[in-house]
Amino acid sequence: MPLHRSAAAALVIVALPAVAPGEDHFLVIGGGADPSTNQVSLEKNVAVFRALIGESYPTGAPIDVFFSDGDDPSPDLLYREPAGSLPRVNVLLARVLGQTDALGESYRSHSVDGVRGASSLENLRRWFRSTGGTLGSGDRLFIYATAHGGKGDEEDPRNTAIYLWGREELRVRELAGLIDGLPEGVGVVLVMVQCYSGGFAELAFSRDDRPSGPNRAGVCGFFATTHDRPAAGCTPDIDEEQYHEYSSYFWEAIRGRTRTGEPIGREPDLDGDGLVSLAEAHAYTLLESVTVDLSMKTSDAFLRHSSRLSTGVDDGLLSADSPCPDLLAEASIPDRAVIRGLSDSLGLTGDDRAGQARRLAEETRSEARRLDRSIRQARSRAVASGIGIRDDLIGRWPELKNRWNPAVTALLTTEAEAVVVFIEGHPGYDQFERRRLRLAELEELRLDQDRIWVRCRRLQHTLERVALEANLPRVADGEAVERFRRLIAAESASIGHRPEGATAALVTPGG
Known part of the structure; x- marks a missing residue:
């Protein structure tokens, strides 16, 4: 069963007395499941987050990091040097022999300082029992997961997972139980970038059949992707300018500069x-x-559960297909900025914004299918043009038939220049390079279509969200509306700033 209760179940909000702003605590769950999935970008994400916390809390803030294998000195981190730094002979041989996977990849021990331990289930359970149990009412716990993730199953597709070191899994249900054990009045903020991370949006709901009881902590969260989609960003490349993943943008908005220190072009302070x-x-x-x-946040999941869209009859409700000016009039400041910004980037105008986005998305899918056919053809041509070079190369140096042959090591040191001259001087080399570059160009064009498609989907989702939020008071009871208001307040808070008179909320099952 999903973690939220049925629409017929009542939710009771019990407001706790106003309290002075509490402390902010930070828990980082990072790294891969093993060395081959523990990319250097995950390590650098932790460093960026620590820098943000240091800047936001000049007097310090408690932060505990559980990363990969903890303080084990064994090589556990995968990184890759830029292609330009590799010997030319290695690059050319890898391309011609079709062995570019893992080219330039190496391993070292991670350099995350002061880790509390390995990212294991036992360590996290122990943290919630010990440190988590010392948190007080009014405190906030931020959980930042920069890791890999897995799908739920058919029966519970939103019970997705964070992969921990040693191929352990922290699933939504387990984390729900850990959060349930926190003291009353502790707020929880999730920022999660792993694949299928949207499943953890379910932590904002209570569940009446969980033996440990309902979710007592006020939970909000921000997720790289939905429960049924992988996420972008994990890479062994050491060049941080190439890092494009959810939390890079999220943290740079708060810091006002990119992870490499460059100023950002768009003003994130929308209000x-x-x-x-x-x-x-x-x-x-x-x-x-x-x-x-x-990407999504907990209030998106709440609205899809608790509100509904117009069915097309005269029901007085809005839908994503309602006139755009009507939706903009109902939108919050952030949602209004998203609608306008995405519309501008896609070149969409007029009242039928959802319909325009839908049609553009369909066009990109059609173009993507055409490009897929072209890519398959281009890949076949590139492979075919390399066969002659490969055969002549092996004819000249037959030991290259097996890269584990000890003679290959000597070849790459004593005859490297001769190999380079042979490949680059081969009659078929120019054609091979043209076809290889054409394939790369087509693959980038294909990715551009995906980027347009997802921006259309982001716009459609935001229009739908605005309609659901406007409809909520008309289709839900006052308790659900009040709970949504509190959820929005939690999502609208800031790191490093706690307003006076903050309140906590206790969610219990209604009768």
């Missing part, structure tokens, strides 16, 4: 209050991200 809220950082990411992520 002009001098602070960049979590919701504004999410909106900035939807607008700026060049990935194919379809």
Whole structure:
């Protein structure tokens, strides 16, 4: 069963007394499941996040990091040097022999300082029992997951997973139980970038059949992608300018500069209050991200569960297909910015914005299918043009038939220049290069179609969200409306800033 309760079940909100702003605590779950999936970008994500916390809390803030194998000195981190730094002979041989996978990849021990331990289930359970149990009412716990993730199953597709070191899994249900064990009045903010991370949006709902009881902590979260889609971003490349993943954009909105220190072009403070809220950082990411992520937040999941769209009859409700001016009039400041910004980037105008986005998405799918056919043909041509070079190369140096032959090592050191001259001087080399570059060009064009498609989907989802939010008071009871208001307030908070008179909420099952 999904973690949220049926629409017929009542939700009771019990407001706790106003409390002074509590402390912010940070828990980082990072790394891969093994060395081959523990890319250097995950390590660097932790460094960027620590820098953000240091800047946002000048007097310090408690942060605990569980990363890959902890303090084990064994090589556990995968990284790749830029292609330009590799010997020319290795690059050419890899291309001609069709063995470019893992080219230039190496391993070392991670350099995350002060890790609390390995990212294991036992360590996380122990943290929630010990450190988590010391949190007080009014405190906020931020959980940042920069890791890999897995799907749910057919019976519970939203019970997705974070992969931990040693190929363990932390699933939505398990984390729900850990959060349930936190003291009352502790708020939880999730920022998760793993594949299928949207399943963890279910943590915002209570569940009446969980033996440990309903989710007592106020939970909000921001997720790189939905529960049924992979996420972009994990890479062994050491060049951080090439990092394009959800949290890179999310944190740069809050910091006001990119992870490499460059100023950002778009103003993320959409309401002009001098602070960049979590919701504004999410909106900035939807607008700026060049990935194919379809990112979401907990209030998106709440609205799809608790509200509904117009069925097309005269029911007084809105839908994503309602006139755009009507939807913009109902939209929050972040949603209004997303609608306008995505529309501008896609060249969409007029009242029928959802319909335009839908038609453009269909056009990109058609173009993507055409490009897929071209890519298959181009790949076949590139492979075919390399066969003659490969055969003549092996005819000259037959030991290359097996790269594990000890003679290959000597060849790459004593005759490297001769091999380079042979390949680049081969009659078929120019054609091989043209075809290889054409294949790369087609693959980039194909990715561009995916980027257009996902921006259309982001726009459609935002229009739908605005309609669902406007309809909520008309189709849901007052308790659900109040809970949504509190959820929006949590999403609209900021890192490093706690307003006076903050309140906590206790969610219990209704009768």
